[in-house]
Amino acid sequence: MPIIELSGICKVYRTKEIETTALDNINMSVEKGEFVSVMGPSGCGKSTLLNITGLLDRPTAGTVRLLDRDCNGLSDTALSHFRNENIGFVFQSFHLIPSLSVEDNVELPLDYRNGLSGADRRRRVDEVLERLGLSHRKKHMPSQLSGGQCQRVAIARAIVGRPSIILADEPTGNLDSRMGAEVMDLLHDLNTTDGITIVMVTHNELQAKQTDRIVRFFDGRIIS
Amino acid sequence: MKKKLIQIYYDMRTQPVVAWVTILGTALSIFLIMTVLMMQQVKIIPFAPESNRDRMLYGMFFHLESNEEGAGSGSANLSYNMARRLYGDLDGVAEVSYFDKDPSHNDLKGPSGKKFTGAIRFADDAFWRIYDHTLLSGRFFTADEVAAKSRVAVLSESTARRLFNDASPLGGHFQQNHADYEVIGVVADVSPLASMAYGEVYVPVDRDVIWEMNGLQVFGPFTAAMLLEPGTDKEAVRGQVLARYREVDSELNAEGYRTVYHESPFSQEVIASGVAGSNMTPDVSGGRTLRYVLYAILLIVPAINLSTMLHSRLRRRVSELGVRRAFGCTRRRIITDIISENLIVTVIGGVIGLAAGIIFALCYDGLYTNSAGEAVRPALGLLLDWRILLSAFAACFILNIISASVPAWQASRLRPVEAINAK
Ligand SMILES: Nc1ncnc2c1ncn2[C@@H]1O[C@H](COP(=O)(O)OP(=O)(O)OP(=O)(O)O)[C@@H](O)[C@H]1O
Ligand SMILES: [Mg+2]
Numbered sequence: 001m002p003i004i005e006l007s008g009i010c011k012v013y014r015t016k017e018i019e020t021t022a023l024d025n026i027n028m029s030v031e032k033g034e035f036v037s038v039m040g041p042s043g044c045g046k047s048t049l050l051n052i053t054g055l056l057d058r059p060t061a062g063t064v065r066l067l068d069r070d071c072n073g074l075s076d077t078a079l080s081h082f083r084n085e086n087i088g089f090v091f092q093s094f095h096l097i098p099s100l101s102v103e104d105n106v107e108l109p110l111d112y113r114n115g116l117s118g119a120d121r122r123r124r125v126d127e128v129l130e131r132l133g134l135s136h137r138k139k140h141m142p143s144q145l146s147g148g149q150c151q152r153v154a155i156a157r158a159i160v161g162r163p164s165i166i167l168a169d170e171p172t173g174n175l176d177s178r179m180g181a182e183v184m185d186l187l188h189d190l191n192t193t194d195g196i197t198i199v200m201v202t203h204n205e206l207q208a209k210q211t212d213r214i215v216r217f218f219d220g221r222i223i224s
Numbered sequence: 225m226k227k228k229l230i231q232i233y234y235d236m237r238t239q240p241v242v243a244w245v246t247i248l249g250t251a252l253s254i255f256l257i258m259t260v261l262m263m264q265q266v267k268i269i270p271f272a273p274e275s276n277r278d279r280m281l282y283g284m285f286f287h288l289e290s291n292e293e294g295a296g297s298g299s300a301n302l303s304y305n306m307a308r309r310l311y312g313d314l315d316g317v318a319e320v321s322y323f324d325k326d327p328s329h330n331d332l333k334g335p336s337g338k339k340f341t342g343a344i345r346f347a348d349d350a351f352w353r354i355y356d357h358t359l360l361s362g363r364f365f366t367a368d369e370v371a372a373k374s375r376v377a378v379l380s381e382s383t384a385r386r387l388f389n390d391a392s393p394l395g396g397h398f399q400q401n402h403a404d405y406e407v408i409g410v411v412a413d414v415s416p417l418a419s420m421a422y423g424e425v426y427v428p429v430d431r432d433v434i435w436e437m438n439g440l441q442v443f444g445p446f447t448a449a450m451l452l453e454p455g456t457d458k459e460a461v462r463g464q465v466l467a468r469y470r471e472v473d474s475e476l477n478a479e480g481y482r483t484v485y486h487e488s489p490f491s492q493e494v495i496a497s498g499v500a501g502s503n504m505t506p507d508v509s510g511g512r513t514l515r516y517v518l519y520a521i522l523l524i525v526p527a528i529n530l531s532t533m534l535h536s537r538l539r540r541r542v543s544e545l546g547v548r549r550a551f552g553c554t555r556r557r558i559i560t561d562i563i564s565e566n567l568i569v570t571v572i573g574g575v576i577g578l579a580a581g582i583i584f585a586l587c588y589d590g591l592y593t594n595s596a597g598e599a600v601r602p603a604l605g606l607l608l609d610w611r612i613l614l615s616a617f618a619a620c621f622i623l624n625i626i627s628a629s630v631p632a633w634q635a636s637r638l639r640p641v642e643a644i645n646a647k
Contacts, residue, residue: 056550056640077554084552095547095644099234104227112552157551 001068002029003164003197004053009062011048011220022048024220026062032164035191035198037208040217046201047169049217053199054087054167055079067164084112088158088196090168094150096142102153103129103138109161128156132186148179155186159196166190168200172207184210228565232572235537243569246533250573250623251580253526257619258581260518262612263591266417266602267496269611273355273414273421276451280354281461281489282420283311283448284325285502288440288481297484299503301325303444304431309472311448311489314464316456321350323429325420325447332425334387334398342383344400345423346430346445354451355421362394362409370428378409378426400425416600417592420449420495440479450489458491465489523623530627534566538635545635546643555636562632567624574620582607 011023022045030036038046051057052064055071064071067086074082088109096105103125110121129135132152142150151171158166168187172180184207190196200211208214216224236243270277286306287299302310307322314320327343352364357378365376377400384393384407393407405427414422435443452461466485473483486505499506538545545558553561585591585607589599 051641054550056644077556080549080552080554083550089547089550091547091644095543097544097547099231099238099544100227104230108548109551112548112554112557161551 001032002065003032003034003067004028004030004199005063005065006049006053007063007065009049009052009059009064011045011052011057012060021220023052023059026220026222028215028222030197030199032197033191033195034213035188035211036200037211037214038199038201038217039203039205039208039214044217045220046217050167050169050199050201054089055083080112084109084161086163086165088161088163088166090151090154090158090166090171092170092173094142094147094154094174096150096153096157098142100142101138102134102140102142102145105142105153106138106156106160108157113161124160125156128160132156146179147175148182151175151179151183152186155183155190159190159194164197166196166198166200168198170201170203172202172204180204180207228561228568231565232569239537239540242533242536246530246537246569247573247576249526249529249533250570250620251577253522253623254574254577254616254619255580255584257519257522258578258612258616259584259591260515260522261615261619262581262585262602262607264496264515265609265612265615266592266606268492269609271415271418271606271609273357274418275356276354277492279452279454279456280492281317281450281452281458282325282491282495283307283450283465283489284500285486285488286310286442287484287486287503288442288476289484291477291480291482297503298437298440298443299484300435300443301502302446302448303434303441304446306442306444306472307446307448310465310468311450314450314461316453316461317450318453319350319353319451321348321354321449322431322446323347323351323449324445325449326445327423330401332383332387332398332400335391335396336387336389338386340386342400342424343422345426346428347423347426348429348431351426351449354449355418357414357421358412360410360412362407364409365426365428370431373430374428375403375405376408376428377405378411379407380413380424381410382413383424384410400427415603415606416598417602417606440476440481442476448489461489462487519619523619523626527623527626530570530623531630534562534628534631535634538562538631542635542638542643542646545638546640546646549638549640550644558636559629559632562635563624563628566628566632567621570620570624570627571617574616574623578613578616 006026006028009023009026013020013022026049038049040046052059071082106128107121107125110116110124129138132155134152134156137145137149145153172183175183187198187200191198202208215222268277284301285299286302289297304322311320324346327345329341330344331339332342333339348370349365349367360381364378365374369376379387379393387393387398388396393410396407397404416422433444434441437443465488469483469485476483490500490506493508494500494506497508497511499508499511585602586604589601592600592602
């Protein structure tokens with residue numbers, strides 16, 4: 001049973017003058033525990049695919065099934081809860097909240113989860129920060145961190161809620177190769193140790209080759 | 225809460241102009257509202273010695289017209305007998321005091337040798353039961369003393385000091401309008417804002433004073449001040465009074481007159497609004513509407529302004545809002561978080577505004593007047609009344625809701641993907 005199952009996904013952006021078909025009848029499934037890379041030239045629809053998979057956007061046509069659940073019919077609130085419990089996002093430009101400290105940034109997903117006491121939340125945050133070697137930075141503000149450190153904080157935020165899926169859109173895109181390698185090691189560790197399913201968009205052939213499978217895109221279609 | 229404070233602090237550092245304009249704009253708005261509201265509240269909220277303002281009714285005036293065409297009419301306060309006929313022994317009324325609602329300003333002279341003018345309150349024994357003056361020493365005058373027109377007096381503390389210096393005033397004598405009075409009691413000073421209970425010298429009222437009109441003994445200097453039993457319906461009391469009017473009316477008909485009823489007795493709000501007159505029916509609704517319109521303007525105009533400010537604070541945070549949505553924040557939560565965060569800002573501004581309003585009220589003469597229209601400074605304790613503080617908080621809350629709901633709703637409708645990638 002695949003954990004991610006996309007069938008017949010189309011996404012058409014309509015503006016006044018033009019219609020852009022970003023995704024054209026995509027069928028794709030990802031097994032539980034898989035680490036999949038998505039590659040393709042700029043503008044071919046990789047981010048669009050990831051956003052639809054992450055329930056941040058709705059497809060023009062087609063169905064999204066996650067954890068064996070049809071997500072098309074869910075309300076906005078239900079989608080929010082689903083994302084909160086099952087999906088962790090990692091972005092190319094980190095998207096940490098500048099007004100919050102490292103620990104408060106990491107705690108963010110737990111703020112939106114019911115039934116966790118303040119102590120539980122702080123314990124989970126500490127655990128994750130410890131694991132990613134960020135304990136000594138927890139009172140720092142994002143502006144005081146390097147890019148690599150920021151992305152590690154972002155990964156901590158993505159896993160603190162113990163999701164089964166991580167969606168990473170060019171997580172190493174803004175990092176130098178050494179920092180990038182560090183982040184990749186981290187993702188591999190989460191994949192093998194915790195069994196988290198990861199879908200990652202990348203332009204880096206080498207990084208892609210280290211993953212279980214590469215999905216290649218061209219102009220809104222999967223070509224291999 | 226802590227995170228919201230951190231966010232506010234962050235906004236103040238990164239967008240100081242917007243943040244300060246927001247806070248000071250709120251402060252100004254609350255300052256204006258509270259200044260208007262306190263001026264009104266002070267006239268209505270109960271405070272010692274008028275601690276029972278919400279249970280008081282005042283029968284003040286009598287109005288009659290001649291049945292003959294063009295033979296004229298008359299209206300004034302009541303004679304003692306007429307006041308008792310209309311307002312004595314009503315059901316649901318615990319106590320009635322018949323007294324002259326307007327203090328006289330007469331010359332005083334005591335052992336200190338100082339000669340000065342003081343506010344003389346002509347009252348009866350029940351007066352001390354419907355108002356709760358703080359008796360510092362001695363006693364109040366009794367029913368017998370009032371009936372006997374005894375020359376005894378209760379002084380306010382500061383008047384006692386002016387008349388007697390440091391000597392004990394009890395048992396001492398002073399002159400009021402060249403008549404000799406004996407001091408039997410001293411009460412704590414009363415704020416002139418308590419316009420019914422206020423006095424510097426209290427002496428027994430002369431019940432025989434009548435202002436005769438064409439042989440009728442209906443007018444005089446009296447007002448009937450009624451303290452209702454708790455829970456008494458004021459309309460029910462008015463119903464009984466109307467029945468008394470009908471009786472009086474049929475008697476007066478024989479003399480060629482008819483009474484005109486003006487929804488007497490009056491509540492504290494009527495007294496406070498300055499709309500009571502001897503020959504008219506008081507209308508508080510006009511003043512009320514005007515006040516509500518004024519409050520609405522004082523809230524809505526700044527709210528529009530604050531709304532723009534909040535909008536611009538949020539524009540900086542679009543990406544953050546998108547990220548929060550991605551990690552599971554619902555639309556409703558976005559709205560409640562923004563509104564509650566904004567409430568904190570509003571309350572900070574509100575506290576500044578309220579403090580400014582209170583300082584202004586204490587320092588600026590002419591905002592508050594007594595019944596004679598003279599400037600009075602209210603006591604701090606009076607302005608810190610819980611009803612006033614609650615109104616200030618309510619004003620903050622309303623200001624917040626009006627100013628924050630549109631930006632918060634807009635923020636909740638942002639599409640997550642576009643929000644995340646904004647700027
Ligand atoms: N909100 C939008 N409105 C209109 N067109 C859009 C929108 N978002 C994306 N597109 C278009 O859809 C296509 C796919 O965009 P997408 O961002 O998915 O590409 P990508 O593969 O992630 O590219 P890159 O590698 O540069 O990140 C592009 O042609 C883009 O211009
Ligand atoms: Mg992209």
